[in-house]
Each structure stands twice: as structure tokens, then as C-alpha cells.
Amino acid sequence: xxxxxxxxTLVLHGAFDVRSTREVRDAIYERxxxxxxxxxxxxxxxxxxxxxxxxxxxxxxxxxWLGGHHLTVRNPAPAVRRMVHLARLAHxxxxxxxxxxx
Numbered sequence: 001x002x003x004x005x006x007x008x009t010l011v012l013h014g015a016f017d018v019r020s021t022r023e024v025r026d027a028i029y030e031r032x033x034x035x036x037x038x039x040x041x042x043x044x045x046x047x048x049x050x051x052x053x054x055x056x057x058x059x060x061x062x063x064x065w066l067g068g069h070h071l072t073v074r075n076p077a078p079a080v081r082r083m084v085h086l087a088r089l090a091h092x093x094x095x096x097x098x099x100x101x102x
Contacts, residue, residue: 002045003027008037009074013045018052028060032069039064040096044075051087058092072096 001020002013010027014020031037041057043049057073064071074096076084084090 006042009040009042011042011045015048016043016046016053017048017050021053021056024053025056025060028056028071029063032060032064032067032071035067038070038072040072040074042074043080044077046077046080049080049083051083054083054087054089054093058089061093070094 001016001023003020003023004011004013005027008031010024010031012024016024028039028041031039039060057071061071072094073080076095081095084093084095
């Protein structure tokens with residue numbers, strides 16, 4: 001898992017699973033603890049995801065909301081969208097709506 005920041009966006013590449021949840025969690029909560037930022041997670045480069053990683057995103061979304069912030073997932077790959085629905089976490093993870101194209 002490759003984790004980078006592009007401005008205020010956390011960009012993830014590779015397999016997001018139990019092995020990488022600690023690093024991602026630390027990056028998310030470090031930004032949320034700053035109290036100035038909302039967090040956007042760009043998941044276009046995520047090839048696979050497991051339920052542990054999805055639960056991390058769901059819990060962090062709730063923590064952000066309780067702290068007066070937002071955590072939004074941007075560009076989830078089809079495999080990520082599929083797992084969100086299979087894990088029944090669609091209600092707990094905020095996915096950014098794609099802009100309409102002409």
C-alpha cells in the first residue's frame with residue numbers, strides 16, 4: 001500500500017487490507033486531530049480492499065462527524081464499491097458523488 005498526501009487528499013494505491021490499516025488510520029487521525037481539516041481519501045488506485053479496511057473507513061467517518069468534520073471517499077474503484085455493498089457499509093461511508101459530464 002502506497003499512502004501519500006496530495007494537498008488535503010489522502011491518496012491510496014495498491015491493496016488496502018489488514019496489513020495497511022494501521023498506517024492509513026494514523027494518517028487519517030493525524031489530519032483529523034489537527035482540527036482544521038476535513039479528510040478526502042482518493043481510492044482510485046486501490047486494487048483490493050477487505051472488510052477490516054472498510055470498517056476503519058466507517059469508524060473514521062463517524063469520528064470525523066462527531067468532531068465536526070467530514071471524511072469522504074473519492075473515486076472508489078469498482079472492486080471497492082462492490083466490497084462496500086457486500087460488507088453492508090454503504091450507509092456508514094460517505095462516497096463523493098461524481099460530477100456530471102457533458
